[in-house]
Amino acid sequence: MVRFPEPLRASEIATRVVGVLNGPDPLLVGVAALSEAGANELAYHDRGPVPDCGAVLSRVAIAGRSAIVVADPLAAMALLLAGAFVEPAPEPGSAAIHPSARIHPSAVVHPGVVVAAGVVVGAETVLYPNVVLYRGTSVGSRVRIHAGAVIGADGFRFHATPSGLVKIPHVGGVFIDDDVEIGANTCIDRGMLADTRIGRGAKIDNAVQIGHNCVVEPGAILVAQVGLAGSVTIGAGAILAGQVGVKDHVTIGAGARIGARSAVHGDVPAGETWLGEPARPAREAMRIYAALRYLPELVRALRR
Numbered sequence: 001m002v003r004f005p006e007p008l009r010a011s012e013i014a015t016r017v018v019g020v021l022n023g024p025d026p027l028l029v030g031v032a033a034l035s036e037a038g039a040n041e042l043a044y045h046d047r048g049p050v051p052d053c054g055a056v057l058s059r060v061a062i063a064g065r066s067a068i069v070v071a072d073p074l075a076a077m078a079l080l081l082a083g084a085f086v087e088p089a090p091e092p093g094s095a096a097i098h099p100s101a102r103i104h105p106s107a108v109v110h111p112g113v114v115v116a117a118g119v120v121v122g123a124e125t126v127l128y129p130n131v132v133l134y135r136g137t138s139v140g141s142r143v144r145i146h147a148g149a150v151i152g153a154d155g156f157r158f159h160a161t162p163s164g165l166v167k168i169p170h171v172g173g174v175f176i177d178d179d180v181e182i183g184a185n186t187c188i189d190r191g192m193l194a195d196t197r198i199g200r201g202a203k204i205d206n207a208v209q210i211g212h213n214c215v216v217e218p219g220a221i222l223v224a225q226v227g228l229a230g231s232v233t234i235g236a237g238a239i240l241a242g243q244v245g246v247k248d249h250v251t252i253g254a255g256a257r258i259g260a261r262s263a264v265h266g267d268v269p270a271g272e273t274w275l276g277e278p279a280r281p282a283r284e285a286m287r288i289y290a291a292l293r294y295l296p297e298l299v300r301a302l303r304r
Helices: 010-014 072-086 282-292 295-301
Strands: 002-009 021-022 027-033 041-045 055-058 067-069 136-139 152-154 157-160 163-169 174-176 187-189 195-198 274-276
Touching: 002 010, 002 072, 010 021, 010 067, 027 072, 027 152, 041 072, 055 072, 136 152, 152 174, 174 187, 187 195, 274 282
Parallel strands: 027 041, 041 055, 055 067, 136 174, 152 187, 174 195
Antiparallel strands: 002 027, 021 067, 157 163
């Protein structure tokens, strides 16, 4: 449960979230999960039975209950949490920050962070413990980079010669625009010559790998364990579900959706939904999956 700075009437909360109160107007001390909310706490309700709690954020009125009716209960809850939850101050400890790095005074740097020469970090950005920002990294404002993320390591490129593999130097950087969130243990490689770029408002989950020279356009979402090879472009607002792998030099169009554990070997048009290995349009993939159940029977028939 997260407490409000001071108790609030349900009617006051309704005003803050631009909702309409139906039923009683209890005094509420904070917000809690629906399954745990008590008689003086607020929860959000999207499905299932309504427990006997103080009030709920809901899309519809609920007979006999205090319900704050809003178009999007979860968005309303997010607004309340943003006002009630105070980001903890960094724990005691040290960070290694190069003298030439430029970090905005309002940014928060936790212990164990390493910031290399020439790095730029914008206003209200938070670097959680053990984040590493290599040289050539630029981070915008209001960015959150969670623990253990590594930004700006060399791209993985080696050239085969008669005498063995030759490492290709990477002299580009990484540019992260405003309002991006990057999950724990995610790695974003620097570009070879140009920058790897993460667009405004993109959201990147834990344990994601983004290769050199990739471009993730504004508002794209990369869920856990996504892997992008080099020079991939992810269009604005596209969503890649968990464990999607994308071949190098592939473009996934704006607003496209890629199903979990898909392997993308070619370009995906904007707005389309693809899945499978190799990934293909969703309807085609579903027909293939449906046909697979008949394969044993077909093999037996063929043998006969």
